[in-house]
Amino acid sequence: MPSPIAAALFAFLALAPLAAQTPLRVAAAADLEPVLPPILVQFEKNTGIHAEATYQSSATLTTQIENGAPFDVFLSADLGFPKRLIDAGLADAAGSADSTTPITYARGTLVLWARKDSHLPSLSLDLLRSPALKRLAIANPDRAPYGRAAVATLQKLKLYDALQPRLVTAENIAQAAQFADSANADAGLISLTSALTPQLSVDGSYFVIPRDLYPPIEQGAVIVSSTGQRAAVHKLLDFLLSPAVQAEFASSGLTPVK
Amino acid sequence: MLSFSLNAHRGAFHLQVEGAFAADWTVVFGPSGAGKSTLLRLLAGLDNPRHASIVLDGRALTDSAARLCLPPGHRQTSLVSQQPALFPHLTALANVAYGLRSLDRAARARRLDEVLQLVGATGFAGRRPQELSGGQAQRVALARALVAQPRVLFADEPTGSLDTLTGEMVMDLLVGMAREEGTTVVLVTHDARVAAYAEREVMVRDGRVLNPASSQVEVAQ
Amino acid sequence: MDWQAFALSLRLAAVTTAILLAIAVPLAALIVLGRGRWLAAVEALATLPMVLPPTVLGFFLLVLLGPRTAFGRGIVALLGHPLAFSFDGLVVGSVIYSLPFAVQPLVAGFASVDTALVDAARLLGAGPVRLVSTILIPLARRSLLAAVVMSFLHTIGEFGVVLMLGGDIPGATRTLSIVLYDQVEGFNYAAAGHTALLLLGLSIFALALIYSRTRSHGVAPRDA
Numbered sequence: 062m063p064s065p066i067a068a069a070l071f072a073f074l075a076l077a078p079l080a081a082q083t084p085l086r087v088a089a090a091a092d093l094e095p096v097l098p099p100i101l102v103q104f105e106k107n108t109g110i111h112a113e114a115t116y117q118s119s120a121t122l123t124t125q126i127e128n129g130a131p132f133d134v135f136l137s138a139d140l141g142f143p144k145r146l147i148d149a150g151l152a153d154a155a156g157s158a159d160s161t162t163p164i165t166y167a168r169g170t171l172v173l174w175a176r177k178d179s180h181l182p183s184l185s186l187d188l189l190r191s192p193a194l195k196r197l198a199i200a201n202p203d204r205a206p207y208g209r210a211a212v213a214t215l216q217k218l219k220l221y222d223a224l225q226p227r228l229v230t231a232e233n234i235a236q237a238a239q240f241a242d243s244a245n246a247d248a249g250l251i252s253l254t255s256a257l258t259p260q261l262s263v264d265g266s267y268f269v270i271p272r273d274l275y276p277p278i279e280q281g282a283v284i285v286s287s288t289g290q291r292a293a294v295h296k297l298l299d300f301l302l303s304p305a306v307q308a309e310f311a312s313s314g315l316t317p318v319k
Numbered sequence: 320m321l322s323f324s325l326n327a328h329r330g331a332f333h334l335q336v337e338g339a340f341a342a343d344w345t346v347v348f349g350p351s352g353a354g355k356s357t358l359l360r361l362l363a364g365l366d367n368p369r370h371a372s373i374v375l376d377g378r379a380l381t382d383s384a385a386r387l388c389l390p391p392g393h394r395q396t397s398l399v400s401q402q403p404a405l406f407p408h409l410t411a412l413a414n415v416a417y418g419l420r421s422l423d424r425a426a427r428a429r430r431l432d433e434v435l436q437l438v439g440a441t442g443f444a445g446r447r448p449q450e451l452s453g454g455q456a457q458r459v460a461l462a463r464a465l466v467a468q469p470r471v472l473f474a475d476e477p478t479g480s481l482d483t484l485t486g487e488m489v490m491d492l493l494v495g496m497a498r499e500e501g502t503t504v505v506l507v508t509h510d511a512r513v514a515a516y517a518e519r520e521v522m523v524r525d526g527r528v529l530n531p532a533s534s535q536v537e538v539a540q
Numbered sequence: 541m542d543w544q545a546f547a548l549s550l551r552l553a554a555v556t557t558a559i560l561l562a563i564a565v566p567l568a569a570l571i572v573l574g575r576g577r578w579l580a581a582v583e584a585l586a587t588l589p590m591v592l593p594p595t596v597l598g599f600f601l602l603v604l605l606g607p608r609t610a611f612g613r614g615i616v617a618l619l620g621h622p623l624a625f626s627f628d629g630l631v632v633g634s635v636i637y638s639l640p641f642a643v644q645p646l647v648a649g650f651a652s653v654d655t656a657l658v659d660a661a662r663l664l665g666a667g668p669v670r671l672v673s674t675i676l677i678p679l680a681r682r683s684l685l686a687a688v689v690m691s692f693l694h695t696i697g698e699f700g701v702v703l704m705l706g707g708d709i710p711g712a713t714r715t716l717s718i719v720l721y722d723q724v725e726g727f728n729y730a731a732a733g734h735t736a737l738l739l740l741g742l743s744i745f746a747l748a749l750i751y752s753r754t755r756s757h758g759v760a761p762r763d764a
Contacts, residue, residue, distance in 0.1 A: 390665075420665065464663070467665070
């Protein structure tokens, strides 16, 4: 029986999505999960634009966008995945210097992380040569940018072949951190953003891998070409490159690009 | 002599009886729902009563004070019901043999042969239950219940699902076998014709035994 | 085609199924034949792995089996290494993850056996072991089969727990489903298609073989 309350509720449910402005849908790489939420809150305060982020591995998000996922902007953890979308004609960097090159909004930092109670020698590159290191967690080098950087580092140090049997490969960088944080792996090559999260900064300590050991982990953004909110996307990209946000990136483990 | 004192709940049903079955043939007679079947299940050890003492020939089968309740297979009692409940995946022979485990092979074969002949099931011993008529199945069930030579056989409406003629045949068989094997029979029925087989009759209604004087069965409280 | 991963998946599924049967048959019999309210809790507990997202279950196991818990340290002392990132660890994870798929069909199958038959067997002196092996299992053999098939296939297709607990080590923890996922994530769709097709073909073949065998035998009693 349709009571007035039910009718009102129905009207509310049916009309509510129309009343509110469609939010900006952000496809964000998993390493942004500890970083991005407060930035999006600040963005809404400044501009009145509500943005909602979905955090997945960059590869998963790329597949989703290729198959029509309704995202407006893609913040990848590398340049390869967004470039792939540009080449497929699904995304662009219109408005920047070169519309076919993803917009680099930050750089990632690779660290060697271990629990404080791990009884390992002190954290340094020498630890990677220590026999006490029985299990080293890395992210999947085939698709995770930090995994690629980890392998590049080990290869540069000529340790990759020796360490390979002791590597455990995680699906993504967050899981690599879990392997090490749960002490199933003795240490992990993970992102600085993960190492600076409250949980991991209490449990462990980290050593920043020298930047000359791996190619830069450039994080690129692209506009999903099918978006209907191009203006709002540009506002968000400008906001991410603003000095305030770049400073915020620095404090949460990303290296500013400006 | 099977003597008992029971105080049991089964669902909403409350049974409180005390008594003894001494005669070779006792019929427990009463309307359906009176608690007759419950009484037999408790005596046979299929259900565990809250407060009970059951003694068979001086040996305690159930003594809730001592936390004793022998499993149904260790009481020297057996039970046949309205439904023969033969194992559908086993032949009639294998059904009867199921209860015979302790004997050596030769003695087993002898005893099986004997029992099957007694119930006249030799001709269809190799068949499976679904290939037997109702009367045949009940005869196999009878053989199965008696093969291990129990002291007491409980029979719960054993002819309830059979036509009159077949029922009479099964009853005659039961009487004959019990006599042959020296087994005490406690039979539950609401059928006056079946009750007529009794040497002693016990009336049960609403969980109470009604005629204690004639049966040595007394109501507690 | 990654035949090493293929063989590993088959081995994992076979070992897991064997262990699951050894656990699930007594457990299901206890749930069906036993008395007491605590059995409801046992059944609920045995069903619980279905509720948790597999990666979350894998994460809990990773922590539980890892060197940070007393239990995990016991395992390290016993084996010399943590269970995570080893085949043994995957077996433990798979057994827990697939437990409901072994227990549920067996509980349903055992419960559908006429209680009069259970009573009859008990009257004839059958203890729990004989009751289960000679009455419940033969009469609920389709359920037993279902439990085997479900456990096996569920383990073959298992992904979240392996992903979390495995560490993607070739020959030890890189199963076919992980390879398949890697292929999809690596945009290697052709290879992924081949792997998936093999997985499907294998499963259909196994299922058809098993179901046709039970059908043609025809001795499984219809009323059980």
